[in-house]
Amino acid sequence: MNFPVLVTGGTGTLGRHVVPLLRDAGHPVRVLSRRGGPSGAGVEHVTADLSTGAGVEAAVCGTEIIMHLAGGQKGDDEATRTLVRAAQRAGVGHLVYISVIGADRVPLGWLHTKLAAEQAVAGSGLPWTTLRAAQFHDLVLSMVRGMAKLPVVPVPGGLRLQPVDARDVAERLVELALDKPAGQVPDLAGPTVYPMADLIRGYLRAAGKRRPLLPVRLPGKAGRAYRAGDNLTLHGADTGTRTWESFLDGLGL
Template identity: 70%
Template sequence: MTTPILVTGGTGTLGGHVVPLLRAAGHEVRILTRHARPRADGVSYVTGDLLKGEGVEAAVAGTETVLHLAGGPKGDDEATRTLVRAASKAGVRHLVHISVVGADRVPLAWMRAKLEAERAIADSGIPWTILRAAQFHDLALTMVKKMSGLPVLPVPGGLRLQPVDSAEVAARLAELALGAPSGPVPDMTGPRLYDMAALARPYLTLRGKRRPALPVRIPGEPGRAYRAGANLTLEGAQVGKRTWEEFLAERLGAVRLPVD
């Protein structure tokens, strides 16, 4: 009998796609979660909190593979260090982590935390795999919804995104988790590049809205990094197939959307 695969963040957007894939491959799954849940269909839950250090050792006990998907606006570095310490003590043989494209190039605090999380894993002595991904369609939709609620649409000059489908990233992560440790693997991005106006346009069309665009400038070093494309991977990435327009059409119930 194989040992369970531990998934942190298993109840989130990405985890919701990954866990069924691991189950379909015949693996028991254990999820570290802040809220107690009953066991169901080969999935068990351990209550704990990475930031508080609660329940982590119990979660990793008896596992050989850990898929670290949990993340937030801050504290990812400390949470990952907590996980690494417990995983090392438990004899984990493969630690798989999802990070973000540009973690080492965009000078923002949350990006630095992502990079420090990567370093904690790489320096852990545990065999590891790290996949950096672009922004998920789900996150892009949240951002566009908020910005489209304003009287004008802010368009940060030089900011471009490569939104990728979370289900496709999940499929890649499941593949990596079931394979051998690979270190840093090619980044994963979406199939098209958008500035903010192009990203918002199909959403506004589906909602029957119009918003005048207001060019804005991202100040300082972050602005220079974004204008230089530091958050992008234009060569050598694994590219997803599902476009932003296809995602919107399905999520918002449209039949089709025009593509610029």
């Protein structure tokens, strides 16, 4: 019997790429979200809330693989613990989690919750796989688009990013989910490391905008961590194929 793959966050930036890839591989998919949605063509939408636990056990029941893609700026650790408890009771065969490069090195609150979520998955007693990825192109676009609305664009000095395309992450995650549990796997980052100023200039060129750039200093421990490149994986990481420039070209700005 081909059990459904449960995908949390299946309607988000990453999930929208993961779900069709699973379907193309011949797997029925169960998408967990707080709002639900119309089911069809091998995709079942179920309503559940990871923050309260409502509906989670029913959503997990009968699945063999869980891909935990849902996330936010807070509460990821508690949501993951809720999912883990339901998965333990259901005897799930493979729990796959997407985290963020630097979760164990950059002192920011939301990254602390990512690390705690990783630890909940690893300590669950279930077969598991965790992939840390760099910032998605979509997130970087949202950042620089907002910054470019200002008459003068602030540029955090020393900040470098290695953005990765969500499609590359989706492809890797589906490969991992349909393979044997592998524990902590190599990070996945984009093919190029960019100073923040270059990412902003690339967006401005693509959008046909002109803005002066103003260097600013990131304060505190987080600023030191970013300047040290603790949000990067420069060695021993897998890399995607799609660059920031090709992502921008595809948007047709």
